[in-house]
Amino acid sequence: MKLTHLLTSAALALGLATTAVAQDKTKVGFIYVGPIGDGGWTYEHDKGRLAIEEHFGDQVETVYQESVPEGADAERAITQMALQGADLIFTTSFGFMEPTVAVAEKFPNVKFEHATGYKTLPNLSTYSARFYEGRAVQGHIAGKMTKSNIVGYIASFPIPEVIRGINAAYLHAKKVNPEIEFKIIWAYTWFDPAKEADAATALIEQGADVILQHTDSTAPQAAAEKAGNVITFGQASDMAEYKPLPRVSSIIDNWSPYYIARTQAVIDGTWESQQVWQGIDKGMVEIGEITDAVPADVKDEALALKQAMAEGEYHPFTGPINRQDGSAWLAEGEVADDGTLLGMDFYVEGISGQIPN
Amino acid sequence: MDMGSISPELLLASLMVAATPILLAALGELVVERAGVLNLGVEGMMITGAICGFAVAVNSGSPAIGFVAAAGGGAVLALLFALLTQVALANQVASGLALTLFGLGLSSLLGQGYVGIKPPPVAKLDIPLLGDIPFLGRVLFSHDLMVYLGLALVGLIWWVLKYSRAGLILRAVGENHDAAHALGYKVVRIRVMAILFGGACAGLGGAYISLIRVPQWTEGMTAGAGWIALALVVFASWKAGRVLLGAWLFGGVTVLQLNLQAAGFAIPVEYLSMSPYLITILVLVIMAGDKSRAPASLGRIFHASQ
Numbered sequence: 034m035k036l037t038h039l040l041t042s043a044a045l046a047l048g049l050a051t052t053a054v055a056q057d058k059t060k061v062g063f064i065y066v067g068p069i070g071d072g073g074w075t076y077e078h079d080k081g082r083l084a085i086e087e088h089f090g091d092q093v094e095t096v097y098q099e100s101v102p103e104g105a106d107a108e109r110a111i112t113q114m115a116l117q118g119a120d121l122i123f124t125t126s127f128g129f130m131e132p133t134v135a136v137a138e139k140f141p142n143v144k145f146e147h148a149t150g151y152k153t154l155p156n157l158s159t160y161s162a163r164f165y166e167g168r169a170v171q172g173h174i175a176g177k178m179t180k181s182n183i184v185g186y187i188a189s190f191p192i193p194e195v196i197r198g199i200n201a202a203y204l205h206a207k208k209v210n211p212e213i214e215f216k217i218i219w220a221y222t223w224f225d226p227a228k229e230a231d232a233a234t235a236l237i238e239q240g241a242d243v244i245l246q247h248t249d250s251t252a253p254q255a256a257a258e259k260a261g262n263v264i265t266f267g268q269a270s271d272m273a274e275y276k277p278l279p280r281v282s283s284i285i286d287n288w289s290p291y292y293i294a295r296t297q298a299v300i301d302g303t304w305e306s307q308q309v310w311q312g313i314d315k316g317m318v319e320i321g322e323i324t325d326a327v328p329a330d331v332k333d334e335a336l337a338l339k340q341a342m343a344e345g346e347y348h349p350f351t352g353p354i355n356r357q358d359g360s361a362w363l364a365e366g367e368v369a370d371d372g373t374l375l376g377m378d379f380y381v382e383g384i385s386g387q388i389p390n
Numbered sequence: 391m392d393m394g395s396i397s398p399e400l401l402l403a404s405l406m407v408a409a410t411p412i413l414l415a416a417l418g419e420l421v422v423e424r425a426g427v428l429n430l431g432v433e434g435m436m437i438t439g440a441i442c443g444f445a446v447a448v449n450s451g452s453p454a455i456g457f458v459a460a461a462g463g464g465a466v467l468a469l470l471f472a473l474l475t476q477v478a479l480a481n482q483v484a485s486g487l488a489l490t491l492f493g494l495g496l497s498s499l500l501g502q503g504y505v506g507i508k509p510p511p512v513a514k515l516d517i518p519l520l521g522d523i524p525f526l527g528r529v530l531f532s533h534d535l536m537v538y539l540g541l542a543l544v545g546l547i548w549w550v551l552k553y554s555r556a557g558l559i560l561r562a563v564g565e566n567h568d569a570a571h572a573l574g575y576k577v578v579r580i581r582v583m584a585i586l587f588g589g590a591c592a593g594l595g596g597a598y599i600s601l602i603r604v605p606q607w608t609e610g611m612t613a614g615a616g617w618i619a620l621a622l623v624v625f626a627s628w629k630a631g632r633v634l635l636g637a638w639l640f641g642g643v644t645v646l647q648l649n650l651q652a653a654g655f656a657i658p659v660e661y662l663s664m665s666p667y668l669i670t671i672l673v674l675v676i677m678a679g680d681k682s683r684a685p686a687s688l689g690r691i692f693h694a695s696q
Contacts, residue, residue: 070507216652217651218651225410225614230604231648232648251606255604255606274508387653387659390660
């Protein structure tokens with residue numbers, strides 16, 4: 034990882050020595066929160082980066098830095114990338130929001146794209162996927178397949194995206210199984226395989242036979258497989274190596290079309306700041322193969338649900354839905370607006386426990 | 391809140407598992423530091439051990455051979471550190487940090503073909519009679535061999551350092567390398583052996599994560615465990631028994647807080663999340679109120695001409 038980084042830097046230094054040749058190349062940079070080999074979140078972003086390279090060939094050069102901590106050091110890493118002459122920089126974790134804003138203000142000529150955040154500037158766009166649509170499908174399968182009626186959920190940080198996922202999964206599990214109970218662990222990390230595995234084990238020991246994860250590594254899959262009789266879902270990436278059990282389906286983030294489109298916009302000079310939030314309909318969220326471990330009727334229902342969301346006939350947050358404290362949130366037939374969803378900081382009715390601040 | 395859903399039996403059993411990687415790594419580093427060498431490369435040696443052990447176990451089909459390879463991998467990396475600091479007399483802090491960076495890079499290079507592969511399962515020891523004791527049987531006698539190896543190592547290191555001639559020499563080298571040298575002890579040779587031992591232990595700790603605790607290979611999967619092991623040695627005042635206590639506390643509270651969260655315990659998650667660090671440090675600092683201190687030659691460069 035660092036070695037490759039060193040080599041990249043060395044290559045960059047060489048590149049600088051011969052700038053005249055390389056000047057018309059568009060340079061696209063990526064800041065990752067985990068290692069590209071995490072098998073989940075960062076892995077999929079890096080697939081997007083490779084898709085750019087394949088699509089544009091010699092026209093575009095990409096650079097990346099992996100395992101960048103969320104916080105002050107991120108600002109240094111992004112600044113360095115901007116100084117190295119990147120024309121477009123994707124920062125791919127929620128925690129990079131403030132550092133990205135700070136660097137974007139200093140480099141008005143560089144275009145920035147921040148994943149899953151909500152702050153924009155004339156040279157800073159945000160983009161995210163409606164992962165909660167995939168969570169609805171997972172919740173449906175989980176509710177149908179659990180025997181203990183306990184679903185374990187490994188959450189990462191208490192940010193709207195994660196809370197949205199918990200709510201969407203819970204609502205759809207509850208719909209098909211009124212007895213359902215969610216046990217939620219906040220791991221306070223995106224990537225720590227040992228801790229993720231421990232969290233999965235703790236949930237399984239407390240009776241969960243379905244594990245949903247919002248962390249980036251495949252460790253919970255391995256823990257579930259070790260325990261046996263537990264089903265899981267791939268998160269961010271297909272995690273196909275755990276098919277057909279414990280992994281019975283997955284949410285796949287497909288960033289490639291977006292990354293290619295935005296790179297093209299920079300090349301054409303048509304890039305503009307925007308806020309993009311795409312779901313199953315545009316293909317940014319994909320549902321990985323539902324394996325034969327899932328009964329055929331459940332699989333059909335899950336696919337029908339996916340189809341309804343893809344065609345815009347169904348929204349996972351359709352009323353009546355109450356907040357955790359019992360107060361009304363959405364009336365019968367009312368659909369949640371994007372503003373509330375983007376800032377979601379409450380559980381829906383029926384989930385126990387509190388969201389950490 | 392539903393405390394009934396937490397089984398103390400399973401909790402204590404998982405404590406032993408969660409504590410083992412940092413225990414092994416910290417014990418190795420303890421010996422290194424007792425010999426007067428500060429090796430900050432524990433994280434790098436752990437992750438190298440994790441991938442070496444994983445790769446060899448997958449290819450040979452035997453976790454036991456994997457663990458041997460992990461110890462070897464960690465020791466080879468440690469040898470690099472030994473060459474830099476004991477032969478080339480490089481700065482130990484800088485060399486150790488470089489070792490961590492190098493280990494992380496090397497492991498992701500070595501591990502490229504191993505993402506998503508499942509390692510051969512490690513058999514748990516089925517101890518007859520003892521394993522059938524209610525409660526204690528599940529907590530103490532139902533683990534894999536490595537857990538017991540870690541415990542045996544605690545006793546062995548404690549005994550060697552305290553009562554054996556070899557331990558006395560090792561401590562002498564760590565306390566005052568000039569005096570030890572004047573007495574005719576081979577300071578550099580002893581330190582190199584201690585460094586190799588430390589590397590082997592760190593490698594075993596890493597392989598425990600990749601072969602048993604998780605079990606899979608993921609880049610950067612030790613995620614800071616090496617640094618915790620390093621801190622543990624200091625807070626445990628360079629004593630093997632306290633390292634064990636610290637590792638159990640850290641592992642125990644980590645597992646406990648996850649279980650409390652899952653059970654919906656009414657303590658804010660932020661506090662639960664920081665509790666392993668706080669409690670471990672607090673307990674060990676209070677215990678360190680006695681006269682224990684760092685080995686006097688810790689981190690100092692030795693050359694026979696000085």
